[in-house]
Amino acid sequence: xxxxxxxxxxxxxxxxxxxxxxxxxxxxxxxxxxxxxxxxxxxxxxxxxxxxxxxxxxxxxxxxxxxxxxxxxxxxxxxxxxxxxxxxxxxxxxxxxxxxxxxxxxxxxxxxxxxxxxxxxxxxxxxxxxxxxxxxxxxxxxxxxxxxxxxxxxxxxxxxxxxxxxxxxxxxxxxxxxxxxxxxxxxxxxxxxxxxxxxxxxxxxxxxxxxxxxxxxxxxxxxxxxxxxxxxxxxxxxxxxxxxx
Ligand code: F6R
Numbered sequence: 281x282x283x284x285x286x287x288x289x290x291x292x293x294x295x296x297x298x299x300x301x302x303x304x305x306x307x308x309x310x311x312x313x314x315x316x317x318x319x320x321x322x323x324x325x326x327x328x329x330x331x332x333x334x335x336x337x338x339x340x341x342x343x344x345x346x347x348x349x350x351x352x353x354x355x356x357x358x359x360x361x362x363x364x365x366x367x368x369x370x371x372x373x374x375x376x377x378x379x380x381x382x383x384x385x386x387x388x389x390x391x392x393x394x395x396x397x398x399x400x401x402x403x404x405x406x407x408x409x410x411x412x413x414x415x416x417x418x419x420x421x422x423x424x425x426x427x428x429x430x431x432x433x434x435x436x437x438x439x440x441x442x443x444x445x446x447x448x449x450x451x452x453x454x455x456x457x458x459x460x461x462x463x464x465x466x467x468x469x470x471x472x473x474x475x476x477x478x479x480x481x482x483x484x485x486x487x488x489x490x491x492x493x494x495x496x497x498x499x500x501x502x503x504x505x506x507x508x509x510x511x512x513x514x515x516x517x518x519x520x521x522x523x524x525x
Contacts, residue, residue, distance in 0.1 A: 491524050
């Protein structure tokens with residue numbers, strides 16, 4: 281595993297954007313696995329900036345997002361489709377037809393998940409998967425549990441995730457209770473993984489993920505078994521790992 285420790289969130293964002301840019305420059309038709317949430321926002325802003333300066337070209341890029349809430353329409357401000365449009369897709373020359381996010385309004389969410397697995401396969405798999413980290417160790421919406429769920433599936437969100445995400449909604453009651461998420465196998469099949477973490481709230485999860493046992497109780501711990509992980513984290517997120525990695 282390659283580890284970059286940065287001073288702060290801004291430097292983490294820039295380093296992560298460097299890694300995504302390198303991927304797109306070296307392989308213009310890359311399949312990017314993308315994440316939402318507050319962690320990658322700064323990275324997307326940096327990528328948009330470099331695109332505007334003419335340093336990046338997304339014309340041949342394809343993307344597949346990790347997850348989406350069940351029940352939110354794509355235009356809902358808290359849907360992950362909306363997030364991606366707002367932070368990246370609307371500002372760069374990616375072909376909208378090449379962007380994939382599970383459909384939150386799918387009448388049959390389980391069927392949507394099966395279809396999504398096929399979408400990923402048809403694209404030939406993911407070249408670089410960007411991941412954020414939940415404070416409870418989740419990746420995508422793969423919550424702590426008794427088994428690693430393999431491919432894209434419907435998940436009941438944990439109370440702590442509903443709580444953590446309620447900051448984005450008018451009230452806690454407005455947070456959807458279910459999501460569709462790529463599974464651990466979908467994530468582990470990516471050729472490369474870029475895990476980002478910022479802030480003290482992620483320090484314990486990072487420590488458990490990389491110094492503890494590989495267990496579905498800490499979903500991110502599976503990344504110990506992936507051959508090509510790059511961790512980009514700021515000092516605060518790394519604070520409990522000093523001297524351990
Ligand atoms: C987002 C996702 C989640 C987040 C995680 C961290 O697509 O799959 O796993 O990466 O919940 O969220 P933030 O970045 O908001 O702390």
